[in-house]
Amino acid sequence: MKLTLALDAMGGDHGPVEIIPAALSALEKHDDLRLILVGREDIIGRLLREHGVDVGERLKIHHASEVVEMHELPSLTLRNKKDSSLRVSINLVKDGVADACVSAGNTGALMATARFVLKMLPGIDRPAICATMPGIHGNTHLLDLGANVDSTSEQLFQFAVMGTELTSAVNNVSNPSVALLNIGAEEIKGNDRVKQAAALLANSHLNYVGFVEGNDIYTGKVDVIVCDGFVGNVALKASEGVAEFLNHNARMEFRQSFYGRLAALVSMPILKAIRRNIDPRRYNGASLLGLRGIVLKSHGSADKVSFAHAIDEAIVEVEKNVPQRISARLEKLFAEG
Amino acid sequence: MKLTLALDAMGGDHGPVEIIPAALSALEKHDDLRLILVGREDIIGRLLREHGVDVGERLKIHHASEVVEMHELPSLTLRNKKDSSLRVSINLVKDGVADACVSAGNTGALMATARFVLKMLPGIDRPAICATMPGIHGNTHLLDLGANVDSTSEQLFQFAVMGTELTSAVNNVSNPSVALLNIGAEEIKGNDRVKQAAALLANSHLNYVGFVEGNDIYTGKVDVIVCDGFVGNVALKASEGVAEFLNHNARMEFRQSFYGRLAALVSMPILKAIRRNIDPRRYNGASLLGLRGIVLKSHGSADKVSFAHAIDEAIVEVEKNVPQRISARLEKLFAEG
Numbered sequence: 001m002k003l004t005l006a007l008d009a010m011g012g013d014h015g016p017v018e019i020i021p022a023a024l025s026a027l028e029k030h031d032d033l034r035l036i037l038v039g040r041e042d043i044i045g046r047l048l049r050e051h052g053v054d055v056g057e058r059l060k061i062h063h064a065s066e067v068v069e070m071h072e073l074p075s076l077t078l079r080n081k082k083d084s085s086l087r088v089s090i091n092l093v094k095d096g097v098a099d100a101c102v103s104a105g106n107t108g109a110l111m112a113t114a115r116f117v118l119k120m121l122p123g124i125d126r127p128a129i130c131a132t133m134p135g136i137h138g139n140t141h142l143l144d145l146g147a148n149v150d151s152t153s154e155q156l157f158q159f160a161v162m163g164t165e166l167t168s169a170v171n172n173v174s175n176p177s178v179a180l181l182n183i184g185a186e187e188i189k190g191n192d193r194v195k196q197a198a199a200l201l202a203n204s205h206l207n208y209v210g211f212v213e214g215n216d217i218y219t220g221k222v223d224v225i226v227c228d229g230f231v232g233n234v235a236l237k238a239s240e241g242v243a244e245f246l247n248h249n250a251r252m253e254f255r256q257s258f259y260g261r262l263a264a265l266v267s268m269p270i271l272k273a274i275r276r277n278i279d280p281r282r283y284n285g286a287s288l289l290g291l292r293g294i295v296l297k298s299h300g301s302a303d304k305v306s307f308a309h310a311i312d313e314a315i316v317e318v319e320k321n322v323p324q325r326i327s328a329r330l331e332k333l334f335a336e337g
Numbered sequence: 338m339k340l341t342l343a344l345d346a347m348g349g350d351h352g353p354v355e356i357i358p359a360a361l362s363a364l365e366k367h368d369d370l371r372l373i374l375v376g377r378e379d380i381i382g383r384l385l386r387e388h389g390v391d392v393g394e395r396l397k398i399h400h401a402s403e404v405v406e407m408h409e410l411p412s413l414t415l416r417n418k419k420d421s422s423l424r425v426s427i428n429l430v431k432d433g434v435a436d437a438c439v440s441a442g443n444t445g446a447l448m449a450t451a452r453f454v455l456k457m458l459p460g461i462d463r464p465a466i467c468a469t470m471p472g473i474h475g476n477t478h479l480l481d482l483g484a485n486v487d488s489t490s491e492q493l494f495q496f497a498v499m500g501t502e503l504t505s506a507v508n509n510v511s512n513p514s515v516a517l518l519n520i521g522a523e524e525i526k527g528n529d530r531v532k533q534a535a536a537l538l539a540n541s542h543l544n545y546v547g548f549v550e551g552n553d554i555y556t557g558k559v560d561v562i563v564c565d566g567f568v569g570n571v572a573l574k575a576s577e578g579v580a581e582f583l584n585h586n587a588r589m590e591f592r593q594s595f596y597g598r599l600a601a602l603v604s605m606p607i608l609k610a611i612r613r614n615i616d617p618r619r620y621n622g623a624s625l626l627g628l629r630g631i632v633l634k635s636h637g638s639a640d641k642v643s644f645a646h647a648i649d650e651a652i653v654e655v656e657k658n659v660p661q662r663i664s665a666r667l668e669k670l671f672a673e674g
Contacts, residue, residue, distance in 0.1 A: 134582070135578075135582060136581070136582055136585050146520050146521070149520070149527060149528040150528050150529075181571060183483050183486070183566070183567055183570035183571065183574075184483075184570070184574075190486060190567065191486040191487050191567060192487075213570075213571075213574045214570065214571040214572065214573065214574025214575035214576075214577070214578060215574045215575065215577045215578030215581065216578065217575050217578050217579075218575070218578035218579050218581065218582035219578065219581075219582075227571070229520070230520055230527065230528060230568065231567065231568055231571050233520035233521070233550075233551065234518060234520065234550075234551040234564070234568050234571065234572050235551065235571050235572060235575040236551065236575075237520075237521075237550045237551025237552045238551035238552065238554050238555070238572040238573075238575055238576050239551075239575050239576065239578075239579040240551070240552045241472075241551055241552030241553065241554050241555035241556065241576075242554075242555050242576040242579050242580055243579055243583065244473070244552065244555065244556075245471070245472060245473055245555035245556075245615075246580065246583060246611075246615060248473050249611055249614050249615055250611050253607050253610045253611045253614070254607055259606065259607070260607050262603070263600075263603050263604040263606075263607045264604075264607075266599070266600050266603045266604070267600040267601075267603070267604045269596065269600075270590050270591055270596070270597050270600045270601075273590045274583075274586055274587050274590045277586050277590070278582075278583060278586055
């Protein structure tokens with residue numbers, strides 16, 4: 001299946017320096033892929049020449065004169081930077097020139113712009129950010145990761161629908177299990193929104209399995225975990241923090257004695273394998289769900305390996321037509337409900 | 338300083354089998370400590386005889402006929418189990434027989450009972466659960482860890498006061514830095530409650546340093562991090578989950594080849610050191626803050642090492658008179674305000 005992706009070549013901490021090599025490796029890997037590099041033609045052109053690559057049928061440059069900085073306010077971006085690489089990438093999706101776009105740029109700006117340009121699917125209030133989390137017994141899709149705060153129970157329900165469709169499309173699971181993230185230990189578990197969302201889910205035809213706690217994000221015991229964006233963002237960042245702390249601790253211990261350095265040398269292949277298994281680059285590419293179009297958010301610090309993975313994610317979502325599946329499921333739920 | 342602690346000897350997954358050895362090692366470590374083991378006299382008496390220990394001036398048994406199970410509803414416990422080891426332990430604090438109590442029992446029941454029996458400090462709406470989190474550059478006190486959901490901005494402010502006083506008492510820091518847990522990436526960062534709490538904190542004499550994100554729980558860059566209990570609980574459990582996942586992954590890699598097993602053997606002292614540094618048992622003992630009395634919550638699965646650490650925590654809080662410090666700080670803030 002021939003497909004075209006627009007890449008925001010200027011986004012992220014490294015911009016085209018990492019995105020262009022990622023694009024070139026994606027073109028090698030996927031025969032039917034066409035890429036449009038969106039951004040400053042002079043910069044992108046020069047980098048392509050440095051890589052000894054010409055533009056052509058499968059690789060084009062689409063000029064955009066502006067760049068959204070990582071800490072700009074989304075509302076100002078939306079108003080003042082109409083020719084940013086981020087916005088033009090989304091425009092190409094809207095205009096049907098590209099089937100999806102991938103950006104490592106400012107999350108807030110990407111979300112606000114995607115919502116403004118592409119609009120929401122009918123029945124969805126707000127976009128949600130969804131990512132794949134690795135776990136002991138398999139992967140879990142977690143959403144929302146920070147697009148929304150104070151999500152209502154209806155919104156949590158919509159997240160469950162979107163997560164279900166994304167997971168069934170991408171992981172080829174026919175009826176993915178969905179759980180609500182909640183806290184233990186309390187008599188009246190959780191807050192009202194979670195409890196009301198549980199009632200909505202229990203009465204739906206989704207494969208709702210109940211509440212899970214934070215640790216279950218990494219057990220893989222359910223396919224989809226739904227939470228408010230504030231909670232999901234904190235869970236994700238806390239996880240990054242604890243992984244970094246453990247890593248720091250291990251490095252210190254292996255380094256601080258001669259014996260430790262020897263042990264590190266002996267263990268190198270094993271340590272590398274451990275690192276490879278849990279390499280966050282392999283999970284890069286969060287989906288902005290609920291839009292009338294496919295938008296993938298790459299981590300801002302993505303390198304070429306990482307960005308290439310986000311491109312792979314975008315390809316699968318195009319092939320499976322995730323927005324259309326979400327729409328169809330919502331229609332079905334409304335017809336049933 | 339002579340002090341007396343009441344230990345809920347029946348609480349937790351292991352009950353007196355782990356709590357009695359913890360009590361005996363605490364008595365050895367602290368010359369001025371007296372302990373009251375609260376629970377079934379027959380069971381506790383038999384276990385003491387097995388350890389070859391007699392009751393006496395420093396170690397007493399206080400009979401309580403009932404036991405609160407780990408998954409009982411707090412409200413039912415409160416109504417129906419008035420002679421539980423959990424409740425009687427708290428009664429001993431209320432009656433001035435013990436200076437503090439430690440329980441590994443049902444968190445919800447402990448909180449509801451402590452609140453009912455001891456009452457809140459003036460100016461504090463609800464108790465908060467606070468624990469020490471290890472980090473790259475030092476420890477951080479994080480609260481609330483699940484006692485409250487949908488905390489108001491005033492409650493978040495109260496958590497900041499309580500966390501400040503606990504940290505300055507326990508860590509001997511004169512003016513601990515306090516941050517609010519928030520999410521990044523968004524234009525209007527966080528929800529209304531967090532933003533309003535930020536305004537309250539900025540106008541106070543607390544050492545408020547602004548927002549941090551989830552990863553900062555493990556950097557140790559601030560002394561106290563304040564959040565709603567739903568968020569804090571998920572962050573804590575997600576951290577446990579990611580640590581367990583990384584641990585599982587490392588174990589698999591070291592075990593699955595002959596070379597891996599060899600490397601594990603060579604690295605054993607280093608791996609043990611890593612494990613020791615991050616041993617959650619060293620951080621066991623969460624404080625229930627805001628009460629007119631000192632109550633420590635041990636992890637339900639605590640073993641003797643872990644429970645002994647919670648006893649150590651209780652001793653420090655008694656020595657520093659944490660509830661009185663919180664009261665004094667609140668009075669001062671109100672006087673200033």
